[in-house]
Amino acid sequence: MARKITNNRKIINTAAAWGIGLLIFFPILWTILTSFKTEATAIADPPVFLFFDWTMENYSVVQERSNYGRFLWNSIFIAGGSTILGIIVAIPAAWSMAFVPSKRTKDILLWMLSTKMLPAVGVLYPIYLLFIKFGLLDSVLGLTIVLMLINLPIIVWMLYTYFREIPGEILEASRMDGASLKSEILYVLTPMAVPGIASTLLLNFILAWNEAFWTLNLTAAKAAPLTAFIASYSSPEGLFYAKLSAASTMAIAPILVLGWFSQKQLVRGLTFGAVK
C-alpha cells in the first residue's frame, strides 16, 4: 500500500526544505550582499540587510589591487587539469575493478576511500619536502598533480559505480568482435558511460576549484588560484570585510554559474547507482 502523504505534511516538508536550503545558502548570500556595502556598513551593528547604499567600489578596488585574471586562469588550469588527469587514470582503474574484480577489489576500494579520512595536514610535511626536492613549489603543475591525487579516490569510486551498471555482456561482445582492450574502453565503455563521466568531471572540477588547504600551502604568487586570491584579502584585524566579500564573490561566481547550469547532471551523478 502506498503511503498517503497529506497536504499538511507536504506543506511542512516543503517549508522545512526551503528553511534548510536558505540556512545553507545564507552565508553565501550575506557575502554577496556585503560585497556591495561600504566597509563601514559592512561592520555596522546592528547589521544592515538589504537597505543600504549599494556600491561597486569594492570590486574596482579589488580589481585594481590584484590581477583577478591570473588567479582565475590558475584556478581553471589546476581544477581542469587535475580533473582530466584524474579521469584518464581512473577509467582503467574503475574498469578493472568493475569488470574483472578480484577477491581484494572491495578492500582496495575501501582503502582508497580511507585515505580521504586522513587529515590533509598529516601529510603536509612530506609532500612539502617532496615539492622542494622536485622544484614544484608554487607551480601549477605541482598543484595539478596533488589535487588529482587528492580527488582520485572519489573519481575512481564514482566511475566504478557507473561502470557497474553497464552489462558485462556488451563488453564481452566487443571482445568477440575483435576489439582490443584499448578499443573496448575507447569505443564501447566510454561512450556508454558518458553521463557518468560527465557528472564525475563536474563534481571533481568543483571539488578542485574549492580546494583551499593545498592551494594555500603550496603556492605563493605564481601559481596561486582563486582560493589564495580570497585569502589575500583576509586580514587578522578584519577591517576589510567588504573587499574580502567582493573577492570571495568573484572567486565563487564562475563555479556557481557552472553548478547552476549543470544541476541535473550533478544530482544524477550523486544519486546514480543508489537506486536499482
Next chain:
Amino acid sequence: MGTITLKQVTKSFGDTQVIPPLDLQINDGEFVVFVGPSGCGKSTLLRLIAGLEDVTSGHIEIDGADATNIPPSKRGLSMVFQSYALYPHMSVRKNIAFPLKMAGIEPEIAKKKVEDAAQVLNLTDYLERRPGQLSGGQRQRVAIGRAIVREPEAFLFDEPLSNLDAALRVNMRLEISELHQELATTMIYVTHDQVEAMTMADKIVVLQAGVIEQVGSPLELYSSPANRFVAGFIGSPKMNFIEGETAAKYDAHAIGVRPEHFILSNKQTKDGWEGKVEVSEHLGSDTFFHINAGKQGVLTVRAIGEYALRHGDACWVKPDEDRIHRFDAAGLTLGS
C-alpha cells in the same frame, strides 16, 4: 575451416569444479547444439571455447592450432548473446560494422558488407536506428548480422532465442537453420530447450553437471539414448519410466517407453495395462493423456489426432515391444 577440438578441458570456479575433464571434437561446418538443464555447464563450455573464460587445465584447438591462451578477440569466432549485447550508443549500421572496423577493413568495403548482411536479415530499413528502437526479433537479427559480417571460423550462440516469444522463436529457429545451410560455417548453439536442439542440430551434445552424457545426431539420441538421463531429456513429452515388477519382466531395473510408443485402446485388451484417464490435453493434431495405470504409475500417452477419452474413462495401454528402452540400476542403457 572451423574445426574445434577440446582436449581434457576442465574449469573450476574457486574450489568448485564445474567441468571435469572433457573431450569433444567439432567438425568443420557442423551445427552442434549443447543441451542440458540449467546449471549443467553448457554456457561455461561455450565461454571457454569463446575465450571469455580461461580453462583451468586442458587445451582448446581451433583449426588444429592451440588456441588455449589466445584472447577472444583473436580466435576468429563470433558470438550471439542471450541479451543480444548490442552497443546501445551506436546505430544498427555501426553495430554491424563494428567488427569490421576493429579488423581494420576499409570503410567502403565495410559499408558494402554491412548492407549485404542487412539485406539478408531484412534490416535495410532500420540501419539508422538505435537498438533501443527495435523489437526483440530485430535486435536478435542485428546481433546475428554483427556476427556474420566478419566471416568467422565458427559461430557461437548462447541461448539466443530465450528472450523471444514463442511464435518468433519458431521463426528465428528456421532463419538460423537457413543461415547455416547458406554459410556452411561451424555453429555451436547452447540451449536448454530440447526442441531447439532436435530441430536444428547435426550433432547434439547432452550435458549434465559438466559431464557429456552422450553425443550424437538428434535421431540417434532419440532412438538409442545411452542412459536414462538422455532418454528423459530428449523427447517431449518426456519418456515414461517404469520400475519394479514390470521392469523385472524385461530383465531390467527400469524400462522406458515414449508417449508415442504406446498402443491405446478404450476396450479391454488381453495383455494391456488397465488405467484410468486423469487428464487429457487436446492439441488438435495430438492428444496427450495422463493415465493412472496402477502399479505402472502415471503414464503419459500420445494419441494422434482426436481421441475420444475423457477424465475418468477406463482404458488399456500396451507398450510397443520393439520400442522399449531398458536401463540398469545405474541408469545405463542395457543392450538388447
